[in-house]
Amino acid sequence: xxxxxxxxxxxxxxxKLLETKLSMEYFDVVAAMNGPQALAIxxxxxxxxxxxxxMMPGMDGFEVCRRLxxxxxxxxxxxxxxxxxxxxxxxxxxxxxGADDFLTKPIDDTALFTRVRSLLxxxxxxxxxxxxxxxxxxxxxxxxxxxxxADTGQGARILLVEDRPSAADRMATALSQHHTVTxxxxxxxxxxxxxxxxxxxxxxxxxxxxVDGLRLCSQLRSLDRTRDMALIMIGETxxxxxxxxxxxxxxxxYLLRPVDRNELIARVRxxxxxxxxxxxxxxxxxxxxxxxxxxxxTGLHNxxxxxxxxxxxxxxxxxxxxxxxxxxxxxxxxxxxxxTYGHEAGDEVLKAFxxxxxxxxxxxxxVARFGGEEVVIVMPGATLADAQAAGERIRQRVEAAPFPxxxxxxxxxxxxxxxxxxxHAGDTSASxxxxxxxxxxxxxxxxxxxxxxxxxx
Amino acid sequence: xxxxxxxxxxxxxxxKLLETKLSMEYFDVVAAMNGPQALAIxxxxxxxxxxxxxMMPGMDGFEVCRRLxxxxxxxxxxxxxxxxxxxxxxxxxxxxxGADDFLTKPIDDTALFTRVRSLLxxxxxxxxxxxxxxxxxxxxxxxxxxxxxADTGQGARILLVEDRPSAADRMATALSQHHTVTxxxxxxxxxxxxxxxxxxxxxxxxxxxxVDGLRLCSQLRSLDRTRDMALIMIGETxxxxxxxxxxxxxxxxYLLRPVDRNELIARVRxxxxxxxxxxxxxxxxxxxxxxxxxxxxTGLHNxxxxxxxxxxxxxxxxxxxxxxxxxxxxxxxxxxxxxTYGHEAGDEVLKAFxxxxxxxxxxxxxVARFGGEEVVIVMPGATLADAQAAGERIRQRVEAAPFPxxxxxxxxxxxxxxxxxxxHAGDTSASxxxxxxxxxxxxxxxxxxxxxxxxxx
Numbered sequence: 081x082x083x084x085x086x087x088x089x090x091x092x093x094x095x096k097l098l099e100t101k102l103s104m105e106y107f108d109v110v111a112a113m114n115g116p117q118a119l120a121i122x123x124x125x126x127x128x129x130x131x132x133x134x135m136m137p138g139m140d141g142f143e144v145c146r147r148l149x150x151x152x153x154x155x156x157x158x159x160x161x162x163x164x165x166x167x168x169x170x171x172x173x174x175x176x177x178g179a180d181d182f183l184t185k186p187i188d189d190t191a192l193f194t195r196v197r198s199l200l201x202x203x204x205x206x207x208x209x210x211x212x213x214x215x216x217x218x219x220x221x222x223x224x225x226x227x228x229x230a231d232t233g234q235g236a237r238i239l240l241v242e243d244r245p246s247a248a249d250r251m252a253t254a255l256s257q258h259h260t261v262t263x264x265x266x267x268x269x270x271x272x273x274x275x276x277x278x279x280x281x282x283x284x285x286x287x288x289x290x291v292d293g294l295r296l297c298s299q300l301r302s303l304d305r306t307r308d309m310a311l312i313m314i315g316e317t318x319x320x321x322x323x324x325x326x327x328x329x330x331x332x333x334y335l336l337r338p339v340d341r342n343e344l345i346a347r348v349r350x351x352x353x354x355x356x357x358x359x360x361x362x363x364x365x366x367x368x369x370x371x372x373x374x375x376x377x378t379g380l381h382n383x384x385x386x387x388x389x390x391x392x393x394x395x396x397x398x399x400x401x402x403x404x405x406x407x408x409x410x411x412x413x414x415x416x417x418x419x420t421y422g423h424e425a426g427d428e429v430l431k432a433f434x435x436x437x438x439x440x441x442x443x444x445x446x447v448a449r450f451g452g453e454e455v456v457i458v459m460p461g462a463t464l465a466d467a468q469a470a471g472e473r474i475r476q477r478v479e480a481a482p483f484p485x486x487x488x489x490x491x492x493x494x495x496x497x498x499x500x501x502x503x504h505a506g507d508t509s510a511s512x513x514x515x516x517x518x519x520x521x522x523x524x525x526x527x528x529x530x531x532x533x534x535x536x537x
Numbered sequence: 538x539x540x541x542x543x544x545x546x547x548x549x550x551x552x553k554l555l556e557t558k559l560s561m562e563y564f565d566v567v568a569a570m571n572g573p574q575a576l577a578i579x580x581x582x583x584x585x586x587x588x589x590x591x592m593m594p595g596m597d598g599f600e601v602c603r604r605l606x607x608x609x610x611x612x613x614x615x616x617x618x619x620x621x622x623x624x625x626x627x628x629x630x631x632x633x634x635g636a637d638d639f640l641t642k643p644i645d646d647t648a649l650f651t652r653v654r655s656l657l658x659x660x661x662x663x664x665x666x667x668x669x670x671x672x673x674x675x676x677x678x679x680x681x682x683x684x685x686x687a688d689t690g691q692g693a694r695i696l697l698v699e700d701r702p703s704a705a706d707r708m709a710t711a712l713s714q715h716h717t718v719t720x721x722x723x724x725x726x727x728x729x730x731x732x733x734x735x736x737x738x739x740x741x742x743x744x745x746x747x748v749d750g751l752r753l754c755s756q757l758r759s760l761d762r763t764r765d766m767a768l769i770m771i772g773e774t775x776x777x778x779x780x781x782x783x784x785x786x787x788x789x790x791y792l793l794r795p796v797d798r799n800e801l802i803a804r805v806r807x808x809x810x811x812x813x814x815x816x817x818x819x820x821x822x823x824x825x826x827x828x829x830x831x832x833x834x835t836g837l838h839n840x841x842x843x844x845x846x847x848x849x850x851x852x853x854x855x856x857x858x859x860x861x862x863x864x865x866x867x868x869x870x871x872x873x874x875x876x877t878y879g880h881e882a883g884d885e886v887l888k889a890f891x892x893x894x895x896x897x898x899x900x901x902x903x904v905a906r907f908g909g910e911e912v913v914i915v916m917p918g919a920t921l922a923d924a925q926a927a928g929e930r931i932r933q934r935v936e937a938a939p940f941p942x943x944x945x946x947x948x949x950x951x952x953x954x955x956x957x958x959x960x961h962a963g964d965t966s967a968s969x970x971x972x973x974x975x976x977x978x979x980x981x982x983x984x985x986x987x988x989x990x991x992x993x994x
Binding site (some may be wrong): 082083084097106107108125128201203204206207208212216219220221294295297298299301302303304325329362365366368369370371372373376383384385388389392490532 | 539540541563564565582585658661662663664665666669672673676678751752754755756758759760761782786787819822823825826827828829830833840841842845846849912
């Protein structure tokens, strides 16, 4: 994965050395000699990953990292702290500041490049999502970035796959402060537990007794149901080659034995936040897409959705010769509700009406606000009698209890008229059926309202 | 990148051998012993990549590949044909059937795994997009998949970076049949040309005189503006290690010298189609997102957009103490147009009205259909005089020429009334300003319509 790597170091020789090494690995290098410069480059979107020195005059690396990770515009950038500091407390400070990794000099180049590549690969996948989510954010539909930057990374579900009881206990105790932990010692059972879903992170020992833990990692990365779960390997320093292999095929991070309690907590937190960010982005894009076919007031589908689904449904019903019914529902004297109690009360009635309709339709029915106070229901597979019964059920439910308005301060009686029709063999398009429902609705109104009328036989 | 690899071979020993090798590389393996079985597995979405033997009884590998690549549900799956056939014509047949690569046995395992990994990495990025696009497709908003599967992969813009004049000429001639080709012999100039944009594919010699062509590849993969362009390296068989390195950092494909004319055409076509597929997916997701804030009839923004943008705009204007104006436009006696000429004519007038409004507003203005025959314009930075002038310009343009209805069969005179207001220092929210515009509009109507009225000073 080629990409733009930002190196931040106040010493020119260090900068040059790392620049040369990265350049030979075909990375594009950008350099900054202090914190503010680095922050500016990141904010302008001019790099894909940050390699950060800690000891710099003015703003130190921990502070740079903290600022990057709490700014919604830069929180997605992977940060690797690369420093001569080697106290466990430094390491922890880096991870607590949100760094994705903390590597102590002298750095093993292969380890560094493996790490950079693995972080970049994960970022490349996320970037596609991120640009779509940014588009929806720019249009004013939600802001997943601010949300994600504020996430504490707690309250996650963790799967711990470890067959050494004492190690498992120690880790579970540490993690249980912030998360819910499930322990599995057998990889087969772990795979089943994982696919049952709901885990944010799996911690996997790669030295399970007689079994290759890496195999479990690769399976979890391959399966549709577990692909989005973050994976952290647990291994020994002398098993670095296998850990590297794991990173290469998509494992997110690793911990070395003996596992440091605080490092464990910090690395899990980072993965929880990363996973949730992807999840939030996905949700934001999905929500924007759904918004396009949703009526904002009632939450029902809108006319755009009805228009686009009705044709295909009608075609399928015609081809497969099964039934298709259509109901048009219109709230009686809705204008007088608006005139008497105001538009807000009218909106309250519409919302409550939509809720009652939703409760009495099936998942496969299309229920769409057709405009104003009209709702259309399309029922695949239904006969005229089915549709009439459904219409009658809704009519009764509407009549049965008054509708609260003015935030519950009062309630008014509401009734609804319904026109029902089904697809005929001779229909050329869905609009023929729709027209007959509309005619039936007209008769329901003319006959005195608050009734269900089916098309003439 | 761990993933599910489907191996298709009718000979069990071949299957087992490849399965063992892939398994040792931590891939998940799925096997099929004939074409129909393979197609079923792919259609069910149970694999991420296909390794395909050619000579099978019944349906041969070429046919399996062709079917996968023309089916919208499976066209995105990378296919590598792995076979003992070694005639150039076989190779071409495979590539013509849409295969992403054609490898002849005995296979160099490293080469195969590099290829599989590179294809999977590209797919992982595309998959995120693909699932969003599938969601919008499921909701009935567009179908990029059918579109993409039907693309011929012709008519692309190709950048050829090659400093050997005869080779450049030969390749350009072959490609010019289907594409537009630009030749650059100097990598610096090539980089500039590429960033100017518009190329679908760059073909890059990695043995440029005195320069490392791989460096150019890595730069093109890193830069925002060229990141989505497909890259194909041109190299020598003895330079395989460097080609592999290119694949590892994200180059899409390679060709070996002497470049076979037909293979060149086939591989470029594959990359053109792949690139366009990503582009189409991106466009589909973007379009669905935009749909959520677009009024379907007029193409103007909808009320949802106005509601979500107005608050922030108002806040910014307040903080920075700059002007903000608001116009409400309402077509005069619109109901009588509907009653006299029918709803369709009303819709025609609304559309044409929206067009005229759009022509006389600036890019930074918000123009939204507020509901019915009302349009709201919000003008950042504008004074009351600016907004009045804009309103008056639109009023005149509406009055100046009659509006065609009934598809041009006749034309009717239309006028519009406009209410104008600006943000006041004491306003607590945008709705105060909106309310004053509405009051001004009311006066415009009361004073005889077809006029612009500003809020009382």
